[in-house]
Amino acid sequence: MTATTAIVTGSRRAKRGRGGMIKKRPVDWLMLALVVFGAVIVLVPFYLIVVNAFKSPIDYATSGPFALPQALDFTGIQNFWERVNFPQKVWNSIFISGLVAVLAVLISMFNAFAIGIGRVRGRTWIVLLFLLANLLPQEALLYPLYYMFKEVGLYDNVWSVIIVFTVIQAAFGTYLLSSVYGTFPKEVLEAASIDGASRWQILWRVVFPISRPTLSVLLIFFFIWTWNEFLIPLTFLASNANQTVPVAISVLQGDRLMDVTTTAGSALLGIIPTIIFFLIFQRTLTRGITAGAVK
Incomplete structure (x- = not known):
């Protein structure tokens, strides 16, 4: 193995983490954070619908829209x-x-x-x-x-x-x-x-x-x-x-x-x-x- 081949092989191995996994670049982490942020924005309205659909009016007035229902109410x-x-x-x-x-x-x-x-x-x-x-x-x-x-x-x-x-x-x-x-x-x-x-x-x-x-x-x-x-x-x-x-x-x-x-x-x-x-x-x-x- 020549010196150049050894350097290239070493650089490729350096980019891989344990178990052969490729290390995440800063851009990859940024894209992942944006995807998670977008998913949270989409899921928040759905969470409010599901949580408040099973609350009583009194429970909603006392606990607010984001709290979980104290008891399931199908009214x-x-x-x-x-x-x-x-x-x-x-x-x-x-x-x-x-x-x-x-x-x-x-x-x-x-x-x-x-x-x-x-x-x-x-x-x-x-x-x-x-x-x-x-x-x-x-x-x-x-x-x-x-x-x-x-x-x-x-x-x-x-x-x-x-x-x-x-x-x-x-x-x-x-x-x-x-x-x-x-x-x-x-x-x-x-x-x-x-x-x-x-x-x-x-x-x-x-x-x-x-x-x-x-x-x-x-x-x-x-x-x-x-x-x-x-x-x-x-x-x-x-x-x-x-x-x-x-x-x-x-x-x-x-x-x-x-x-x-x-x-x-x-x-x-x-x-x-x-x-x-x-x-x-x-x-x-x-x-x-x-x-x-x-x-």
Whole structure:
């Protein structure tokens, strides 16, 4: 072993700690501290919701918002459950979000197949049009959509919200999938075409199985985004029977009889379904992101 090789080997060993672990640099510790700080900022509101949801109003007044409850009290959760008929609100949100997610993914896939693989004329301008549609604020759509749904008799109907969100989410999905399908291997498509496959067969037997991870990620995001939407459901779903969970929570927060514990209980019940949905499809989301990162 030469002297130069010994010096290089020694310097590499010096950078490693015990057990072959690479020593942390100051930049690594700084990044770790920033991640921990960001996690604390995210978890503090969730902690306040969980802690205050199981307090009585007297316990909250005496101990404050950050203290743990002296005894578990389900009065706030029970009050919210009974006032808004929470199971009905959950079903409305699941029905709207689930249907929007499925329809938006299907429409996005059909549009992207025609634009990215079908190579229609003016595809660049069409994709740009879908991008501009995503940039429009929802406030600009309320006035024309309100009168349109009034005229066709869909005001205060869940289908009005389903139609609006399906179009909005499909615009984003089309913009995203068009770029993905634009880089689809031409050899695979040509081989399927030589074997006698029609465009419909190419879509469902070749393109769909390969892009399934990306479509699964879009499905999960579309469901969560639609579940958390507030302004459009508040505008178009006037009756109590058609309202979603976010609308029910906001309406009760303006009630004079509403207390902090009931508000915390409503927020806790509102986020539990999305947490359950995320935990169920967490592996699907991880696989989809990994498949999109590794080509």
